[in-house]
Amino acid sequence: MQRRFIQCDVFSPLATRGNGLAVVLDGEGLSDEAMQRFAAWTQLAETTFLLPPQDPDADYRLRIFTTTRELPFAGHPTLGSCMSWLHAGGVPRTPGLVRQECGVGLVEVDVSAERPAFVAPPTRIEPLEEAVLASALRALRIDPADVVASARLVNGPVWEFIELRDADAVLRADASGASFPQERAIGLLGAYPPGGEADFEVRMIDIWHGVKEDPITGSLNAAIARWLKADGRLVAPYVAAQGRAIGRHGRVHVRPRGEDVLVGGDVTVLIEGVLDF
Template structure:
């Protein structure tokens, strides 16, 4: 078995155990998708990042991001955490003040000129939220359908289902801890 360098880091904090946990495998060459998925499931963190040589000369490194269940094309804290791990492990950016990461959504430029790294999120695709998905969400969260103002499905790597409700009280009343949807709420 080949030894690989592995870092577990906290993203969005300088205080240990107070940030978003991220596993970073610094030398993931020769690992296939199945092995990456198995390792990500083993770490049981929200995401695990695998660093690889870039496949395009414009990038400094390539990252593949896995949750315990699937691969993601892009995610925010793995982008920042893998960049910090890459730099701290000796990575040298091609351009001063910026690291270019290759990932499933393309190239992401990370500004490393300031105190903390930052990036602009990749373009977000906005689509209608499918009716059956909206119904499942309102039932699961006990949201009265008439209290929904508008909805959308956003995608920029992860896919987000977004609902705007009529009031803050409606948001606070959403509750996924209940087991059955009271159909009488739908007409309330």
């Protein structure tokens, strides 16, 4: 069967310097096994499949797969899939607002501004146990004196989040050779001096029998933004840079809106065509 397909680059103003995403626009009729097999074949961080919505308020339903498993929510797949759907002719029920149905429920994407931005889903904030924090610091060769705050953040994915004293401390973190008996996703945040292009540097390092660093992570940035808001520190828009440590140029634009937090970025469609799949 022929299915429409788009590959796009997300969260960077520079094409091919963000996070790549494969989007199958006609996912109806594919089995879970077929979706997972295709996602593994693409070798991208995530591959998504658009389906007719089950929720009457949604514009479409989205399933998100890594190379090994399905995710209830992820940030760059949300923005990339939304913009791919619009690029392919999708028309939202509400002008300027796309409602995406996924594993965490309905996620709203504001497409009325310069950059699309999704409403960050609710985030559970918990203390990060001292032993867990200490093992993360050892794995990343971080000086405990550089730690400002830590927390476990849950917004679908589970993040071991550590705020460091500045962006340089984030960029110095080194996980080469680290491993854990189970998968652990560690998120880092550090501020740049005022007046620069970006306000923060973010890194997401996934460690499990090896090290994998994500170029740009929308769901982690969304969780961090929710944490900053809960801490009373999200009072104005900011820009987070991510990917510098691995040669990418990610820019995540965060802004508060009442009780909501919007997480946005640029999306570039690079490839479109038809799959015989």
